[in-house]
Amino acid sequence: MILTVTPNPAIDLTYRVSALETGETHRVAPPAVRAGGKGLNVARVLQQTGAASFVLTTAGGASGVRLADDLETSGVPNELVTVQAPTRSSIAIVDERGGETTVLNETGGALSAAEWTALNDAAARLALPATCVVGSGSLPPDTPDAFYAGLVAIASERGLPSVMDATGPALLLAAEARPTVLKPNRRELAETTGEADPVTGASVLLNAGAALVLVSLGADGMLAVRRGADVLHARLDRRLTGNATGAGDAAVAAVASCLADGTDDPAVLLCRAVAWSAAAVVAPLAGELDPAYAAYEERVVLD
Numbered sequence: 304m305i306l307t308v309t310p311n312p313a314i315d316l317t318y319r320v321s322a323l324e325t326g327e328t329h330r331v332a333p334p335a336v337r338a339g340g341k342g343l344n345v346a347r348v349l350q351q352t353g354a355a356s357f358v359l360t361t362a363g364g365a366s367g368v369r370l371a372d373d374l375e376t377s378g379v380p381n382e383l384v385t386v387q388a389p390t391r392s393s394i395a396i397v398d399e400r401g402g403e404t405t406v407l408n409e410t411g412g413a414l415s416a417a418e419w420t421a422l423n424d425a426a427a428r429l430a431l432p433a434t435c436v437v438g439s440g441s442l443p444p445d446t447p448d449a450f451y452a453g454l455v456a457i458a459s460e461r462g463l464p465s466v467m468d469a470t471g472p473a474l475l476l477a478a479e480a481r482p483t484v485l486k487p488n489r490r491e492l493a494e495t496t497g498e499a500d501p502v503t504g505a506s507v508l509l510n511a512g513a514a515l516v517l518v519s520l521g522a523d524g525m526l527a528v529r530r531g532a533d534v535l536h537a538r539l540d541r542r543l544t545g546n547a548t549g550a551g552d553a554a555v556a557a558v559a560s561c562l563a564d565g566t567d568d569p570a571v572l573l574c575r576a577v578a579w580s581a582a583a584v585v586a587p588l589a590g591e592l593d594p595a596y597a598a599y600e601e602r603v604v605l606d
């Protein structure tokens with residue numbers, strides 16, 4: 304199975320409005336409520352495509368109970384580390400007029416040293432039967448920046464590929480631990496490396512130790528950057544509108560599914576990542592793909 308580790312999950316609340324106006328009052332239908340957080344979305348997408356996945360995450364307070372209940376309903380196998388801090392909320396507001404989504408991510412509560420140890424220990428144990436290790440999402444406040452680097456090391460010690468989707472110092476340290484793939488988006492990469500150009504930013508992560516960096520460019524597709532090789536760019540043959548929340552998670556799921564099957568050709572990874580990402584934009588909620596997701600691979604243009 305593909306192990307996904309999410310230290311800072313969320314209850315995702317997705318609202319739909321006909322046209323979002325800042326500073327105005329909106330009458331809205333109740334939100335869709337789901338257990339979310341990037342790794343949970345990755346695991347849900349993998350489950351939809353028939354790949355075995357496993358969620359390791361934290362849960363705290365009444366919102367943590369809600370998260371646990373929803374995960375059980377989803378049928379994705381999981382293990383939850385119980386923590387003191389209540390599980391945070393993430394609010395997505397989908398503007399049906401322009402197809403843009405506004406997201407409010409609570410920062411979440413800090414974990415104690417004992418809770419971090421429990422999460423690390425569980426990751427090391429659950430990696431034993433895994434075929435790939437995925438770490439994704441923001442880290443709670445006062446987190447050890449080396450958490451994702453530790454996850455890469457756990458994978459490497461077991462000879463497993465690893466995919467990390469992180470930002471800031473956690474992303475830089477993860478790069479130094481020599482992961483198989485890093486997948487920041489363009490903004491996260493620029494914030495982390497201080498480089499506005501995505502290829503230059505990706506080179507910073509490659510020089511630090513990453514083998515392959517996939518940079519998501521939103522509607523402009525995705526780049527695959529490797530050391531000493533041509534940069535690859537892929538995009539869908541047309542622009543799509545919908546809910547882009549979770550599109551990056553679908554890309555991570557695509558990469559993890561390739562690696563778990565023993566495929567590490569960057570062009571193959573990139574094209575599947577672009578295809579699943581597009582199929583996620585069309586699906587209403589993060590963690591879902593358009594059921595016709597496989598057909599999107601034929602619509603990917605590789606430069």
Ligand SMILES: O=P(O)(O)OC[C@@]1(O)O[C@H](CO)[C@@H](O)[C@@H]1O
Pocket residue numbers: 311312313314315339340341344392393406408439440441442548549550551552589
């Ligand atoms: O605060 P983070 O961890 O960066 O992002 C959290 C989050 O917005 O990302 C997912 C979409 O990618 C949502 O399910 C989730 O709640």
